Amino acid sequence: MSEQKTEIAIIGGGLAGLTMAAVLDAYGFKAVCIDRDKPQKQATEKFDGRTTAISAGSRRLLDAIGIWDDIKDHACPIEQIRVADGTSPKFLHFDSLETGLGDFGWIIENYRLRRLLINRIENSKHIDYKTGVAVDHFERQKSAVQLNLSDKTVITANLVIAADGVKSKTREWLGIPVRKWSYDQTAIVCTVEHELDHENIAVEHFMPAGPFAILPMTDDEKGHHRSSLVWTEHGGDAPEILALPDKDFNKMLDIKFGGQLGAVKAVTKPQNFTLDLCHAKKYIAPNAVLIAEAAHRIHPIAGQGLNLSLRDVACLSEVLVEARNLGLEYSNLSVLQKYQNWRRTDNLAMAVMTDGLNRLFSNNIGAVRALRTTGLGIIQKMPPVKRFFEKQAMGLSGKLPKIIKTGTL
């Protein structure tokens, strides 16, 4: 058995935990970041074939920790967004040229971001990155937390940051209850190659079973045009689609795309994700704090889950740095309370909004359909309302932490 003391222990090295570690490193905090999986497994397309629509706010955070420069050549700008009700030819149209704020966001492959973050942490000054070991036991002590790892290491930390995902054991150990429900929807995700250029336009069709989103990606090395597909189906219907032979799956894609990008074919094996909502009733406890999906999971209809998590990272680090500068013990509840106040309402608001959007659009009830058509028409004609939605999606509204406001530490 080996024993180790540290200022901060991050449980979970997913995209959120790794970013947290990179920001803490940049601010000079000594931390341990623990993940039960090995990086060789995590940093592959097979492990996570999703892409993320990185908002302008998140881009600034990645810029501040020196990641953006390395990923920007693989980040496809979203210059326009088209939102259509079903297969209706009328759509709500957002154009970044009208906002004067630049691109709406960038589509990047999760595995590329993960690879860069892992590399950053492996070469960091202050982070001890432990992989292939799980946290098996958690015990609160007088003014610290003791963690028992599967390799028999015992870690004592002043503060534990739980970034261990939606099924967070840490949240359970802390006795923090959640509000949650399932959407009975499955997202089928894959990369598709298509004949025509997407012209940096993201398209989202709201179908009765859920959103069908086509997100523009950078061309591959051979110059093939690519998009990331998020195809939502009722939970019960997804297995049949996933079991289709490639030829039949591609035939269905052709029908679903309706020729808008010419001939289409899947070039990665479709992966599936069940969709649910989960929100922790509180984010903090003495010497412990929840971030990212350990605190909140939302419907991906607006592509905001990780963006919210990166904002958690930015706000928590700002609160910790401020406390340290004032000579306060940063693991105190009064300090952590600031983080909770800052983030919980914002995350809850996005959870409610995405839940409402999904309920409004994922059905085929005549009266609701008429309301939607009128609603989309009204929004299209009201530039201030459009600007409001655009700023939300870009992650530039509300009280911004310094990293996101300035793009620097």
Ligand SMILES: Cc1cc2nc3c(=O)[nH]c(=O)nc-3n(C[C@H](O)[C@H](O)[C@H](O)COP(=O)(O)OP(=O)(O)OC[C@H]3O[C@@H](n4cnc5c(N)ncnc54)[C@H](O)[C@@H]3O)c2cc1C
């Ligand atoms: C279809 C789909 C599309 C999406 N698109 C977008 C998008 O466009 N934009 C966006 O912002 N968000 C998007 N999201 C959301 C985003 O993908 C998630 O929010 C994000 O991946 C969650 O990251 P995380 O680090 O919080 O959790 P996880 O990825 O679940 O990481 C948790 C980590 O903790 C580790 N762990 C767990 N327990 C232990 C333990 N006991 N000991 C050690 N390690 C442990 C796990 O191994 C794992 O690596 C999408 C989600 C879906 C499903």
